[in-house]
Amino acid sequence: MKLLVTGGAGFMGSNFIHYWLAHHPEDCIVNLDALTYAGNLENLMGLDQARYQFIQGNICDAKVVHQAMEGIDMVVHFAAETHVDRSINHSLVFIMTNAVGTQTLLEEVRKRGTQIKRFHHISTDEVFGSLALNDEKKFNEQTPYDPRSPYSASKAASDHLCRSYYHTHGLPITISNSSNNYGSPYHFPEKFIPLLIIRALHDEPLPIYGDGKHVRDWIHVEDHCRGVEAILERGRSGETYCLGGNSERANLEVAKTILQTLGKPESLIQFVEDRKGHDLRYAVDFSKAKQELGWEPRHSFEDGIKQTIEWYKSHAEWWKPLLEKAKL
Numbered sequence: 001m002k003l004l005v006t007g008g009a010g011f012m013g014s015n016f017i018h019y020w021l022a023h024h025p026e027d028c029i030v031n032l033d034a035l036t037y038a039g040n041l042e043n044l045m046g047l048d049q050a051r052y053q054f055i056q057g058n059i060c061d062a063k064v065v066h067q068a069m070e071g072i073d074m075v076v077h078f079a080a081e082t083h084v085d086r087s088i089n090h091s092l093v094f095i096m097t098n099a100v101g102t103q104t105l106l107e108e109v110r111k112r113g114t115q116i117k118r119f120h121h122i123s124t125d126e127v128f129g130s131l132a133l134n135d136e137k138k139f140n141e142q143t144p145y146d147p148r149s150p151y152s153a154s155k156a157a158s159d160h161l162c163r164s165y166y167h168t169h170g171l172p173i174t175i176s177n178s179s180n181n182y183g184s185p186y187h188f189p190e191k192f193i194p195l196l197i198i199r200a201l202h203d204e205p206l207p208i209y210g211d212g213k214h215v216r217d218w219i220h221v222e223d224h225c226r227g228v229e230a231i232l233e234r235g236r237s238g239e240t241y242c243l244g245g246n247s248e249r250a251n252l253e254v255a256k257t258i259l260q261t262l263g264k265p266e267s268l269i270q271f272v273e274d275r276k277g278h279d280l281r282y283a284v285d286f287s288k289a290k291q292e293l294g295w296e297p298r299h300s301f302e303d304g305i306k307q308t309i310e311w312y313k314s315h316a317e318w319w320k321p322l323l324e325k326a327k328l
């Protein structure tokens with residue numbers, strides 16, 4: 001089997017490539033990535049070059065996409081602009097990559113008739129909007145879309161495009177909406193958990209938006225890789241699967257855990273002006289994936305965060321060169 005992975009030089013895509021090649025020794029992967037500020041070829045070191053090919057290119061470029069899909073059996077689509085804070089003031093590139101880029105890939109799949117056996121689209125729980133704090137309610141596959149940032153609106157557009165190509169053209173589409181990924185290796189230093197770890201390691205203030213009560217449902221990136229694998233192997237075409245980490249944590253709690261683990265004082269916590277339109281809470285009900293695919297997360301947040309902190313402590317050579325790029 002030959003897979004095309006888009007965005008494979010980013011955090012989740014690179015983890016997926018390592019995971020897939022390690023668990024599927026017969027398979028080959030082509031990685032199509034534009035190498036934006038978030039893409040890093042260092043994330044792909046040590047791969048078996050006989051089974052891995054890299055193409056630098058933009059998913060909005062129909063010619064490059066055409067070349068990249070030559071001989072491909074399945075597409076796993078990670079490429080996206082992903083940072084909510086950047087989307088607030090620079091939304092156009094989000095629309096281009098996330099919506100137009102997805103449409104460009106879908107068109108190429110459509111033109112290839114029955115060649116592509118599956119197009120799996122990686123999406124986010126943020127398309128569902130925001131939940132109330134201290135509530136039992138979680139997002140699931142039936143939750144109506146209510147995106148509230150330019151990032152989540154562009155991801156919602158890409159989800160709708162995928163479904164439209166399933167209904168209109170009968171393309172073999174699956175979608176996963178997952179909660180916030182974390183874990184090591186390779187989480188870009190602009191994102192919440194690596195940012196806090198690196199700040200704490202430097203004894204610098206840890207910026208926390210608003211009152212720090214905003215809740216995210218953290219899923220370990222390896223559990224996410226296993227979830228996507230389960231969908232590719234056992235998921236049904238036309239279906240959406242929600243993947244969650246069973247680990248709801250308030251941002252302030254995460255900051256305190258990081259400081260405690262590193263033996264640093266809580267006085268490093270610095271509350272800063274809240275993000276515009278900041279969603280209060282995300283939480284994902286993954287019972288459909290559990291029942292249909294036999295998937296559930298295996299990593300506890302307690303172990304996962306410790307392992308992540310250890311990785312950042314011992315891999316400064318990976319993240320130090322990225323700090324300038326990580327500035328907004």
Ligand SMILES: NC(=O)c1ccc[n+]([C@@H]2O[C@H](COP(=O)([O-])OP(=O)(O)OC[C@H]3O[C@@H](n4cnc5c(N)ncnc54)[C@H](O)[C@@H]3O)[C@@H](O)[C@H]2O)c1
Pocket residue numbers: 006007008009010011012013032033034035036037038039040057058059060077078079080081082083097101122123124125155177178179180181182188
């Ligand atoms: N990180 C999360 O917590 C999370 C949660 C749920 C869903 N997702 C989704 O998972 C996917 C991967 O997220 P991530 O955190 O690994 O992102 P990332 O920002 O670390 O990586 C994105 C990758 O896409 C590439 N890319 C960007 N624009 C491109 C373009 N036009 N053409 C080709 N390549 C391009 C970048 O170079 C980079 O390598 C995204 O679709 C994101 O929306 C992320």
